[in-house]
Amino acid sequence: MNTFYAANLLIYAGIDIIACLALNLQFGVSGIVNFSFIVFQAVGAYAAAVLSLPPDTANGGFQHYVGGLQLSFPFPWIGGAIAGGLLAIPVGFVVLRKLRSDYQAIALLVLSVIANTVITNADKFLGGAAGLALVPPPFSDRIDPNSEGYQYFYVGITAVAVVIAFALVNRVVNSPYGRSLRAMREREDAAAAIGKDPVRLKMTIFIVGGVIAGLSGAILVGFIQIWAPSVWLYPETIILFAAIIVGGRGNNIGAILGALLVPVGFEEVTRLLNNNPNIANLGPPNLISALQWVAIGLLILGFLWFRPQGVRPEPRRVFEGGPD
């Protein structure tokens, strides 16, 4: 196994873990079915890209985008995280206020589809359907991004981000605030009756989740150096939902496990199948990737039916001072 392959795998795993932790905070812990999660990752990636890219007249002006501030690390990552959080404010304001929770889910799903359509058609804004290319990776002016050392370096900074994200969500989940979130998820009316404001709780978690999602997008775009509407279609969100459902809703360790099993695992299996010419040439083109999505669907249905609590169920929290 060569360095580049191993680094690639580790970095993708790290990004998926960060994304799953954020989605678990929203969906698993707080019960917000954020079907437009991938949009928050995308906005972080776009923000990081236009913050680190030179103005669009560079490189012969072959691509068009706003911004182009040529900022150095860590500003693109911070910018990506802020962009994710900022987007959550208007979206949350429209969706989370007083709609029924299944309405919230479909509104967010529709938002995901429409945002992709708009960015694809607005070709002067963020590169349109072609997207953005040649995004400078962090520290590319000091370390050669194609060197082996850089791969380890990127794994390192991704790992730092994973640790920060994990510490943050763990702190939220295990705090009294996390208890309020779970109370809201279990019975919103009851939580409201004891003075918890569900709209406010949801808004906060929506923004925190948006920040973490934006960060994951910024890390991803710094590594793959391109970003386009075709990589953030709404089914990408469903993979992350599958990861949370498989790993265990409401359990952070479960979210990490789910990230490793579902997005990373499926990516690897498809790649291995496609590398084998005997299998890759079977049937019509795209058969394997189509069947991969069918398998994701089956995985969701199977887990919801047979083991809705996931591989690592949420721990039952008991008040220790109470009577036995």
Added chain:
Amino acid sequence: MNLFVAAFGFGLVSMSVIAIAAVGFTMQFGITNMINLAYGEVMISAAYLAYYMNKAGISIWIGMVAGALFGAVFSFLLNRVIYAPFMRKGTANLGMVIVSLAVSLMISNLLLPIVGYYSVSYQEDAGRLIRLGSIVLTRDQIIVIGIAVVLMLGIHALLTYTRLGKAMRATAANPTLARNCGIPTQRVIDSVWLITGALCGLAGVVAALNADSFAIANGSAFLITILAAAVLGGAGQPYGAMIGAVLIGLITELSAAAWSPEYKEVVAFGILVLVMVLRPQGLLAKRGALAAAG
């Protein structure tokens, strides 16, 4: 000005297509309490069935009937095999949304290797042009409008004058009470899936016929327009969906004439957002979106 009158003509066709689809969707939700996100994919499956029949030389009108039958059987099975068992298990509304989204993803990806990514179109002579002032429509478009009008009157008659329709309304209002009054709610729900499934399949073929060409990716675009019409009218309200379809059909076509046809779904989405902010219960419903979370 003539452009807008012509767009009004297209709006009439658009609203007919949307009405057929949205009434089916909203009845599924209103009576069975199921937001069926696979609706758009069932539509596109029916459209492809009619496409292959059409390619074999069978008339598109027969294909339309076949699409309706297919939609009815497919939706019925979808409910019996997947949705109903999950609901009986006590899966919450939110869980059901995830289930139906997973089903939608599976249908489109099972279809994809068969039909491919590319756009296809029906081999159908749209017939001679019929002029009414500045409005120019083809014979087929007039027929589509006719089908929609007949179906809407049919739905109205079904819900108002028949025992089945009254049983459906009773089941929608309060399933437990309906069952206690001796209404066989299980059979009522089965017939709802058959009827709305037929509307869904038919709408798929009609929508594909109305669009010059269609591809597998159109399923989600269909769904957005339908959701906008259904939510605008008040989710679960058949008459609301009809009003919603009229408004969405007109507004999207007029905006396409004034602005750009690429943004039709974006305009539909804009209306959806406005409704959700200003009047989440929709135009007709008294509660709907505002009811307690499930």
